[in-house]
Amino acid sequence: MRVVCILLKDPKHISFVADVMFQYSPQISIGTAWVFAEVGACRALYSEESLKQQLNLFLKQFSIDCKIEFASDLSSALCFCKFNIRSKELLPIEALPYYFNPFLYDRQFEKQIDIFKKLGVNIFKQLIEIPRSLLTAKFDKNLTLTVTRVNDASHIVWPRYVPDEQVTETYSFEHTQEVSNLSPLMFVGKRLIERLVARLKARGFAVSKLALHLGQEAYSTVKDVHRDFVLDLAYPQADPVTLSKIIYQKLERELSETPLESHLKVFSITVIEKSPFSLRQKSFFSGREEDQEALQSFISRVREKVGDARIFFAQPVEHYFPERSWKKTLAETTNVSVELASRPLRVLKTPLKLIRRDPWLEASSKARWRIEQIQTCEKLSGDWWQNDDERTYHAVKTSNGDELWVYQNKRDNDYFLHGIYD
Amino acid sequence: MEPSIIEKLRQLVAPPVARETFTFGLLPEGIPIGAITEISGRGKTEFVVRFLAEHPEFTVAWLEKSFSAYPFAFLQQNIDLKKILFLEGSREIEWCIYQSLRSQSFDVVVSYCEEMSLRSLRRIQLQAEKSHSAFLWLTDGPKNSWPVYQRVAVCRENGKLVPVVLKMRGGSL
Numbered sequence: 001m002r003v004v005c006i007l008l009k010d011p012k013h014i015s016f017v018a019d020v021m022f023q024y025s026p027q028i029s030i031g032t033a034w035v036f037a038e039v040g041a042c043r044a045l046y047s048e049e050s051l052k053q054q055l056n057l058f059l060k061q062f063s064i065d066c067k068i069e070f071a072s073d074l075s076s077a078l079c080f081c082k083f084n085i086r087s088k089e090l091l092p093i094e095a096l097p098y099y100f101n102p103f104l105y106d107r108q109f110e111k112q113i114d115i116f117k118k119l120g121v122n123i124f125k126q127l128i129e130i131p132r133s134l135l136t137a138k139f140d141k142n143l144t145l146t147v148t149r150v151n152d153a154s155h156i157v158w159p160r161y162v163p164d165e166q167v168t169e170t171y172s173f174e175h176t177q178e179v180s181n182l183s184p185l186m187f188v189g190k191r192l193i194e195r196l197v198a199r200l201k202a203r204g205f206a207v208s209k210l211a212l213h214l215g216q217e218a219y220s221t222v223k224d225v226h227r228d229f230v231l232d233l234a235y236p237q238a239d240p241v242t243l244s245k246i247i248y249q250k251l252e253r254e255l256s257e258t259p260l261e262s263h264l265k266v267f268s269i270t271v272i273e274k275s276p277f278s279l280r281q282k283s284f285f286s287g288r289e290e291d292q293e294a295l296q297s298f299i300s301r302v303r304e305k306v307g308d309a310r311i312f313f314a315q316p317v318e319h320y321f322p323e324r325s326w327k328k329t330l331a332e333t334t335n336v337s338v339e340l341a342s343r344p345l346r347v348l349k350t351p352l353k354l355i356r357r358d359p360w361l362e363a364s365s366k367a368r369w370r371i372e373q374i375q376t377c378e379k380l381s382g383d384w385w386q387n388d389d390e391r392t393y394h395a396v397k398t399s400n401g402d403e404l405w406v407y408q409n410k411r412d413n414d415y416f417l418h419g420i421y422d
Numbered sequence: 423m424e425p426s427i428i429e430k431l432r433q434l435v436a437p438p439v440a441r442e443t444f445t446f447g448l449l450p451e452g453i454p455i456g457a458i459t460e461i462s463g464r465g466k467t468e469f470v471v472r473f474l475a476e477h478p479e480f481t482v483a484w485l486e487k488s489f490s491a492y493p494f495a496f497l498q499q500n501i502d503l504k505k506i507l508f509l510e511g512s513r514e515i516e517w518c519i520y521q522s523l524r525s526q527s528f529d530v531v532v533s534y535c536e537e538m539s540l541r542s543l544r545r546i547q548l549q550a551e552k553s554h555s556a557f558l559w560l561t562d563g564p565k566n567s568w569p570v571y572q573r574v575a576v577c578r579e580n581g582k583l584v585p586v587v588l589k590m591r592g593g594s595l
Contacts, residue, residue, distance in 0.1 A: 294526065295525070298525035298527055312507075345467040348490065
C-alpha cells in the first residue's frame with residue numbers, strides 16, 4: 001500500500017481537495033485538515049514524484065497551500081507532512097497520537113508524551129526499543145496499541161469519504177469590494193466555475209443544471225435581497241471556459257431585465273444536476289471530438305441567449321399535414337424517405353385566410369395576387385379523431401412572379417395561404 | 423483621362439483578390455469562402471438549398487429572424503437535416519450570426535434577415551474571413567452594402583432558376 005497525504009494550510013479547502021483526488025484513486029479519507037488517498041494501484045500510471053508535482057501545480061492554480069508526502073501507511077504519511085521528516089524512526093514522540101488515530105488529533109496522549117520525554121524517549125527509534133512488557137505494565141492499552149501501530153500501521157481502517165451530492169462553491173465579498181455589476185462578478189465567478197468543474201470532472205461528471213445565487217446587501221430599499229437563477233444546459237458541460245460564457249450570458253440577460261439593487265455580499269454556484277462524463281481519447285488527426293465540443297458549446301450559449309426552442313435540428317415526423325411533419329430536437333436526428341408532392345421551402349407559422357375572387361386571391365391585409373395558373377398538388381387528410389379537416393393544396397402562379405402554396409378546406413371551402421415557393 | 427489609365431488606377435485601388443470558392447453548378451463563379459454573398463429575389467431559398475445539396479459534407483447554420491423555413495421541404499431537396507442547425511434569432515439575429523461564424527463549427531452560415539446594420543455586416547465579413555466560412559445573406563431585394571463580396575439576384579424563368587451576378591468585389595478575376 002502507498003498512501004499520499006495532502007496536509008492543507010487552510011482546512012476550508014478539504015472537500016475540494018478530496019473531490020479532486022478522485023481522479024487518482026477511489027479510496028479517499030479525510031482528517032481535520034488533511035486528505036489521504038491510496039495510490040499504490042496507480043503507480044504504473046504516475047510515479048510518486050510526478051504525482052506530487054502534478055498535485056502541487058494543480059493546487060497552486062487554486063491558491064491552495066499544502067504539503068504532500070508519501071508513505072506505506074496513513075499515520076506515517078501524515079507525520080512526514082506534519083514534522084517534515086521522512087524517516088519513521090526519526091519522528092518525534094509528539095507524533096504518537098497520529099498513530100492512534102490518523103484522522104483526528106487525540107489529546108489523551110499528552111501526559112504520556114511528557115512522561116516519555118522525561119524518561120529521555122524523544123524519537124520513535126527509542127520508543128520501539130522499549131520492551132513491550134514494560135509498556136503494558138506502565139501504560140494503558142491505547143498506548144500499547146499505538147506503539148504496535150508505529151511498527152505496522154497498515155491495518156488502520158479507512159473511513160470512506162463520501163462527496164456531497166450537490167456541489168456548491170461560494171464567494172463572500174468583503175465590504176471594500178463594492179460589486180454591483182457583471183464584470184467583477186464574473187471575475188470571481190470564473191474561479192468558482194473552475195473549482196466546480198474540477199471537482200466534478202475528477203469524479204467523472206459534467207454539469208447539467210446549475211443554480212446561481214446572488215446575495216445583496218440588505219438595505220431597506222432592496223426588495224429582493226436574494227436573487228436565484230436556474231440554468232438548465234442543453235448539453236452537459238465540463239469545460240470551465242464554455243460554462244463561464246454561458247453563465248455570463250445568463251446573468252447578463254437577467255441583470256439587464258432586473259438590475260442589482262445594492263452591492264453583492266455573496267455569490268454562489270450550486271450544481272443541481274450532473275451527468276456522467278468520460279474523458280475521451282481525442283483523435284490526433286480528425287479533430288472530430290473538438291468539433292463536436294465546439295458545436296455543443298455554441299448551441300448551449302445561443303440557447304441561453306435566445307431561448308430554448310429557438311435553436312434546433314429538424315426531425316422529420318411521419319404526418320401528412322405540413323405543420324406536423326417535423327419537430328424541433330437537439331438529439332440526434334434520423335432522416336426518413338419522403339415520397340410526397342414537392343412542397344415549398346417557406347411555410348407560414350399560421351396560415352393566412354384568403355378570399356378567392358377570380359382572378360384574384362385577396363388577403364385581409366389588403367395584399368392580393370392575380371392568379372395566372374392554379375394547379376392542384378395534393379389532397380391531405382389529417383387525424384379524424386382530432387377533427388382535422390381535409391385539405392386540397394394548390395400551387396398558384398401569380399402575375400407578379402410569386403408562387404404560392406394555397407390550400408382549400410373541405411368543410412367550408414375557405415382558401416388559406418400556407419407557403420411560398422421561394 | 424484615358425480609359426486605360428482609369429482601368430490601371432482601378433486595379434491599383436481594388437486589385438482582384440484571388441478568393442477561394444465553393445463550386446456550384448448553377449453559378450460558375452462559385453460561392454466565395456470567407457466572404458459575404460448576398461442572394462436576393464424569388465427562388466433565393468431554393469438556390470441556396472440546391473447549393474447545399476451539391477455539398478452534403480457541409481455543416482450549416484441556418485438562421486432566420488422570424489423562422490419560416492420548412493425543413494421537410496429541405497429533405498425533399500436531398501438535404502441531410504442532420505447537417506443543418508436551425509436558429510430563430512429574433513432581435514438577437516446579428517449576434518447569433520456573429521457567434522455562429524466565430525464558433526468555426528460551420529462551413530456555411532445562411533441567414534434570412536432583411537435588415538442588417540453596416541457595422542454588423544463589417545463584423546460578419548471580418549469574422550467570416552477569419553473562420554473561413556461562406557456567409558450567405560438572403561434578402562427579398564438587392565441591398566447596396568459595401569461589405570458584401572458577391573451579390574446574386576435569382577429569378578425563375580420557365581420554372582428554372584436563373585442567377586445573375588450583380589456585383590463581384592474587385593472585379594472579375
